Amino acid sequence: MKFLGLLLAVFGWLIPVVGLTWTVSSALRLSLCLVGIVMCVVGILGFLNGAYLKHAIWKL
């Protein structure tokens, strides 16, 4: 889960950056940025943080 979260965050970063060479359309580039940001947030707060919360200190 932790690894998957980090992987999502990294891919979320790479997609809009690499996507700069795929298209010159502002709308498409903007969409890729938003997709990337959502992937990063889901990876960090959804998967990575979720993995830590599974074994949170108050549950022990």
Added chain:
Amino acid sequence: MRLAKGLMRCLPAALVLLALCGTPAWPQSQTPPVTSGQAAPAPKLDAPVAAKEASPPAPEDMAKGDPGGSLTGTINDVAVSDAKKGLTLGDALNQIGQNKVAINFVWTLIAGFLVMFMQAGFALVETGLCRAKNANHTMMMNFMVYGFGLFAYWVCGFALQMGGSAPVANLGGASPLSSEFTVSLLGKTWGLFGTHGFFLTQGATYDVAVMVLFLFQMVFMDTAATIVTGAVAERWKFAAFAISSMLLAAITYPLFANWAWGGGWLSQLGANFGLGHGYCDFAGSGVVHAVGGLTALAVAMMVGPRLGKYSRNGTPNAIPGHDIVLVLAGCFILAFGWFGFNPGSTLGASGNGALRIGSIAVNTMLAGCTGSFGSVLYMWLRYGKPDASMSGNGLLAGLVAITAPSGFVNTIGAAIIGLLAGVLVCLSVEFFDRVAKVDDPVGAISVHGVNGLWGVISVGLFADGTSNYGGSWNGVQGSVRGLFYGDPGQLIAQLIGVVTLLGFVFTLSFVLNLLVDFLVGQRVSAESELEGLDIPEMGALGYPEFVLKVHRDQAPLGGIGSAVQVES
């Protein structure tokens, strides 16, 4: 024959014309008038200047003192390169150039000193928001982050960040910072990190302008490093803090700062891909605050919440800080220091549009003001009282958010950015507290991380196209414009900065701190945490006189009561 006759007929007229052309229209002794299309002959720079005509004060007048200040600072004070020749025009022009650079050196250094003083503000805010039993530990982290960070940044951080930055015109050059490591990918050149300036000597960087730039950039880096200490206060091992801070100063911060400010690939998004002026972050909402805030998030997730922060069913419990007076005094110190942070980022007060410092300073004030308005109004409407600590966080959130756009927006834009930041910080604190369950005693993730990202985005929305720092920014001619002023490409460049912060900076910080966790462990023992970290980690209490002795059945349960020694 006919041709010869024709020439003879024209000869007198030609002679008259030649005579007219050869006669000057003005007396020879006077200087010819200069028209717009005609340049005056350049005076020789080594020609002596008639210094007496400037009427410098006589030595006997100077000896009487100058209470009015009208005699001090004259032509006599201009440095002369050749005493035999006396003052020349070249000397005077060199003095003008040096004065410009001197003004900019002094401006940048004083701004750097103000930013350095922000460490005191951070120390007070964080210590005030923690419990008394952790005061020494929290204060020491804020104190020592300066030394740990400075050392690592001097060794390699500065070189990685600024070693390949273009010459800084306002500081007279800083030319040795000229070597950037680049890779060619996808048909473009991507600047990754600088390679000049290790130990401030390698690569001929023993240079006055480089020193000024180092001081200013160092205190910015230190601000990023100190943000982390607040988010993981009251449970972070001092050894882990020391290593983590040095890694941030040596690797994480310099890499992103190079990409944004050191000539790296983010700053070139405009030149390479036509995205506005590339990633624009005037004073560091992203570079400083989001880097610090996202590192804080990575470490806070890893370390976990404080004991007692969450009940067994996961509901959060408030753990109030021990001194709101310290908190608000610290906020004022930070707001004062921010006048170094934002206006100082012009790296000068003279030349290249640097007079915009007036506008930048007012934007900074306004956003801080509307930030505190936003949070006070939100808390008042939602909880019935204007919360003091959140009003402080609102002020800081407004200041964080205006940091990136301060040099590009007008006052209306600044006020809106600050107001939204003030509300956003309240929503974010509630989200991390209740939904994400990431314990952040001072709200650093929300103030610096979330609002740092908001500040970066706001450049792409509110930049009004009136700033002009030497005619171009990041190598793209013209002024920075956001979406609301006609340039959607700028917003895309800013969003790529945001996704880089989330995807690259967060991941790198997380991996580096995982290494720290493996080496020394990030979290103190439960016994140390319950006792308070002052004795177990630092060996001395922050407030020895606060140790009270009461009978067991009168013992208070939490907050400042944790410092009470209970007798049976």
